[in-house]
Amino acid sequence: MKCTRCRAVAAVALPRHNAGFCPDCFQVFFTRQVEKAIKDNLLFSKEDKILTALSGGKDSLALSRELKLLGYDIAGLHVDLAIPESSVQAREHVLNFCKIFEIPVHILDMDKECLPIPEIKKRISRPVCSMCGRIKRYYFNRFALENGFTVLATGHNLDDETARLFSNVLRWDQSYLGDQGPVLEARQGFVRKVKPLYRLSEYETANYCFITGINYCYTPCPYSKGASFTYYKSILDDLEHEQPGRKISFYEGFLRRAKKYFAEREDGRDTNLKPCPRCSYPTSAEICGVCRIRAMLSAG
Amino acid sequence: MQILIEPENKVVFLTRAGNVDNLLRLLRLKPGQALVIRGSELLTPDRKVEPEDEIIIRKIVSRG
Numbered sequence: 001m002k003c004t005r006c007r008a009v010a011a012v013a014l015p016r017h018n019a020g021f022c023p024d025c026f027q028v029f030f031t032r033q034v035e036k037a038i039k040d041n042l043l044f045s046k047e048d049k050i051l052t053a054l055s056g057g058k059d060s061l062a063l064s065r066e067l068k069l070l071g072y073d074i075a076g077l078h079v080d081l082a083i084p085e086s087s088v089q090a091r092e093h094v095l096n097f098c099k100i101f102e103i104p105v106h107i108l109d110m111d112k113e114c115l116p117i118p119e120i121k122k123r124i125s126r127p128v129c130s131m132c133g134r135i136k137r138y139y140f141n142r143f144a145l146e147n148g149f150t151v152l153a154t155g156h157n158l159d160d161e162t163a164r165l166f167s168n169v170l171r172w173d174q175s176y177l178g179d180q181g182p183v184l185e186a187r188q189g190f191v192r193k194v195k196p197l198y199r200l201s202e203y204e205t206a207n208y209c210f211i212t213g214i215n216y217c218y219t220p221c222p223y224s225k226g227a228s229f230t231y232y233k234s235i236l237d238d239l240e241h242e243q244p245g246r247k248i249s250f251y252e253g254f255l256r257r258a259k260k261y262f263a264e265r266e267d268g269r270d271t272n273l274k275p276c277p278r279c280s281y282p283t284s285a286e287i288c289g290v291c292r293i294r295a296m297l298s299a300g
Numbered sequence: 301m302q303i304l305i306e307p308e309n310k311v312v313f314l315t316r317a318g319n320v321d322n323l324l325r326l327l328r329l330k331p332g333q334a335l336v337i338r339g340s341e342l343l344t345p346d347r348k349v350e351p352e353d354e355i356i357i358r359k360i361v362s363r364g
Contacts, residue, residue, distance in 0.1 A: 001344045011342040013331065020344060058360075159361075203332045206360040210335055210342060218307045218358070233361055241330045 012207045015244035023211045030208050033199045034066045041182045043194040044151045046072060051149040051191075053140050054078045054098075054105065056090030056217040059155030061097050062205045063197050065214060067153065068101055074153075075104040077143050079136050082109070082116035085222040093217040106147075108139050115290070119297055121223060128223050131293055138281060138290045144191040156195040159202045162247045163232040165254055178262035181255055188273055189282030199248065301351050303327070306358045321345035327357060334359045 001010040003022035010020030014029075021029055037043065044050060052064045054076040067074045078094040081087050091107065098105035110116050115135055121128040144152045161180070168176045186192040197205065209216050224230065239246050275281070276288035283289070301314045305327070317323035320336050320343045327334075336343040337356040349355060 001346050010344050013344040013346075015331075023342070201332065202360050203335075206335055206358070207342060210337070210358075220307060230361065237330055237333060240332060 011211070012204075014204070016240070016248065018244075026207060026211060030062075030200065030204065031066060031070070033204075034063075034196050035070070037182060037196045037199050041194075043183060043196055044072070044153075044192075048073065048150045049148060050074045050151045050153050051140070051144045051147075052076045052103075053136070053152065053154045054094045055155070056093040056097075057155070058205045058209045058214070058216040058218070059157050059160075059197055059202070061093070061155075061214050061216050062208045062212075063153060063155045064097070064103055065101055065212065067196070068103055075106065075149075077106045077108065077140060079139050080107055080109045080111070081132065081136075082111040083118060083221065083223070086217070086219045089219050090217045093215060097214065097216075106143065108143065110135065113139075114297065115294060117223070120293060123296060127227060129227050131289075132223070134289045135293065138288075141191055141193075142281065145189070149191060152191045152193045154193065154195055155197055155205075157197045157200050157202050157205055158247055158251065159233050159236070160229075161195065161198050162236050162251050163229045165251060166232050166236060167228065174262050174265055177259070178265060181259060189275070198251070201247070301349060301353050301355060303355045303357055306356060315351065317349050319345065320347050320349060323349055323355070324357075329357070329359070333361065 001013055001020040002008070003010045003025050004019040005025040005028070006022060008022040011023050012026045013020045050067065050072055052060060052067065052074055054060045054064060056078065064074060064076055076094065076098055078091060080091050094105060097103075117128060117132050117135075120131055124131070140152055165180055168180060182195045182198045184190075184193040208214075236247055272284040273282040274284075276283045276291055278287055278291045281288045281290065285292075287295070301317060303312050303314060303323075304310075305312065314323070314326060317326060321331065324331055324334065324336070324345070331345045335356075335358040337358060338349070338353055343349070
């Protein structure tokens with residue numbers, strides 16, 4: 001297979017684009033996809049102070065490298081979840097990456113915050129993924145607001161977004177469908193959130209990391225086995241294999257034709273939000289989700 | 301052909317695969333689910349693989 005742009009030997013085949021690229025031209029393709037996502041959705045500008053959520057995986061590191069090279073004002077935040085089998089490696093990858101690319105990085109230790117994920121896991125019978133996600137969202141949002149960041153950028157890619165959309169559609173979750181998209185505007189107590197990699201697949205970010213020499217952490221989280229999103233991704237992979245381009249058309253079709261109907265229904269929902277009496281984080285419950293987890297842990 | 305499968309770090313040996321597409325099929329993977337690496341090179345599904353090759357299959361689905 002030849003590179004679609006320069007006719008050299010291709011290193012990456014992309015059936016959904018009916019194209020193949022050599023390593024150099026693939027980087028051009030990747031950058032253009034990120035730029036298109038930023039421009040089409042007005043994600044941020046050079047004036048914004050951007051916090052990237054750094055997990056140590058391929059997507060967050062690829063995103064940070066791209067934004068840095070494109071000249072945006074970025075810093076990274078890594079939330080160390082204190083999972084013995086994977087957190088040490090993830091943290092090391094983040095620190096090494098940020099040193100190489102001269103990106104300021106901040107670390108928040110969940111051990112020090114008295115919220116280590118393994119301790120939470122011991123106390124619940126269902127998968128810990130939703131609580132882990134809640135804790136991460138809480139700290140990323142809070143850190144961004146408390147430190148003057150105007151945007152929080154995450155490495156969610158096309159596979160993450162289509163799996164989430166698929167899951168939301170299966171449950172016809174109107175609230176989540178109304179919020180889904182590459183931008184979640186800032187609102188009462190929440191920083192603006194953006195997903196500049198939403199046009200790129202996991203396969204494409206993995207190729208990007210290999211080609212650009214990004215050493216990322218691919219130790220899977222020991223608690224994620226059997227997670228429903230992994231299963232949905234495999235279903236969508238089968239579909240994409242048979243019908244290349246199906247994922248992006250599913251996602252962009254939703255954004256263009258359906259999202260507005262769900263978003264309209266959700267207008268005004270923030271009127272129920274009030275500050276958590278323990279930590280001031282916005283919540284519609286008596287105390288916020290993270291304070292409830294903290295209370296569960298201290299109850300023993 | 302020696303094949304290292306990541307992230308499991310499992311080594312398997314195949315005597316004959318022909319090309320990358322067939323190699324992935326033998327490993328029950330689709331082309332968009334793993335990088336196929338030979339030395340410092342990424343291989344597209346149409347590329348030939350030889351019995352003396354050492355190949356890394358790096359699965360790409362993130363879990364957590």
